[in-house]
Amino acid sequence: MCPVLGHLDGRFESADAEAEHRIAVLYQEFGGPLLRHVRKSTGNDLQWAEDVVQETLVRAWRNSARLQWEPSLIWAWLLTVARRIVIDGRRRKSVRPQEVEPPEVDMMSVPDGSERALSAMVVADALRSLSEEHRQVIEHTYLRDRTISEAAEILGIPPGTVKSRLYYGIRALRELLRDKGVAG
Amino acid sequence: MHDGVAAYVLGVLDDEEHEAFERHLDTCERCQAELVELAELPDQLDELKNSPSSTSGDDPPMSMSH
Ligand SMILES: [Zn+2]
Numbered sequence: 001m002c003p004v005l006g007h008l009d010g011r012f013e014s015a016d017a018e019a020e021h022r023i024a025v026l027y028q029e030f031g032g033p034l035l036r037h038v039r040k041s042t043g044n045d046l047q048w049a050e051d052v053v054q055e056t057l058v059r060a061w062r063n064s065a066r067l068q069w070e071p072s073l074i075w076a077w078l079l080t081v082a083r084r085i086v087i088d089g090r091r092r093k094s095v096r097p098q099e100v101e102p103p104e105v106d107m108m109s110v111p112d113g114s115e116r117a118l119s120a121m122v123v124a125d126a127l128r129s130l131s132e133e134h135r136q137v138i139e140h141t142y143l144r145d146r147t148i149s150e151a152a153e154i155l156g157i158p159p160g161t162v163k164s165r166l167y168y169g170i171r172a173l174r175e176l177l178r179d180k181g182v183a184g
Numbered sequence: 185m186h187d188g189v190a191a192y193v194l195g196v197l198d199d200e201e202h203e204a205f206e207r208h209l210d211t212c213e214r215c216q217a218e219l220v221e222l223a224e225l226p227d228q229l230d231e232l233k234n235s236p237s238s239t240s241g242d243d244p245p246m247s248m249s250h
Contacts (some may be wrong), residue, residue: 001206019200040227041227053229060243073216076219077219080195119231123229123232127232142195142196148196148198166190167187171190172222174222
């Protein structure tokens with residue numbers, strides 16, 4: 001049974017009351033974990049992270065049919081929605097190239113610095129063992145906050161090719177990281 | 185269409201395509217399953233984005249092969 005939609009039928013006198021209740025339940029179920037998650041990608045900007053969580057949950061509430069999915073799928077979807085909101089925000093913020101975020105500050109603000117450095121190395125290793133084509137599209141899209149179309153233009157290959165290489169590249173990366181015991 | 189799931193989970197589709205893929209996701213169990221599998225992979229790539237050695241200048245994050 002989905003924890004979000006549970007048995008709501010007939011318990012509320014108005015649609016408003018039910019909507020309010022659902023948002024409260026969404027926050028209760030996902031707010032905390034989502035905030036912890038989002039904070040990692042907003043640096044230590046808690047305010048920004050809270051805004052992202054709020055917007056994510058509002059979108060979830062607007063697409064409430066999806067809240068009938070299994071919890072693991074809801075969670076995966078919420079992470080994706082939140083990530084997209086963060087990326088949009090970052091793209092808006094950095095009209096200028098990434099001159100912000102001095103690395104030293106970044107290091108200090110991250111409590112588990114050495115663990116992170118280690119897993120960064122593991123991920124870098126995995127990326128290196130991908131084929132050139134696969135590594136290239138991952139690098140030119142996600143790692144540089146670029147869309148498929150932007151990367152396609154820069155690389156001079158069709159967007160559909162970028163998309164499909166990205167798919168196989170990401171699958172391969174996932175396998176490699178799973179073999180290393182990093183991915184769940 | 186199914187191969188859009190990687191671009192979707194990474195958040196690198198244009199708005200229109202992103203929404204189109206989300207509609208596909210509503211009815212495609214295969215992509216739903218893959219989304220669950222891939223959901224945390226971008227966080228692992230973030231480790232790389234955030235690591236000090238890769239945030240510098242214009243060099244590609246992975247430019248170790250010269
Ligand atoms: Zn599909």
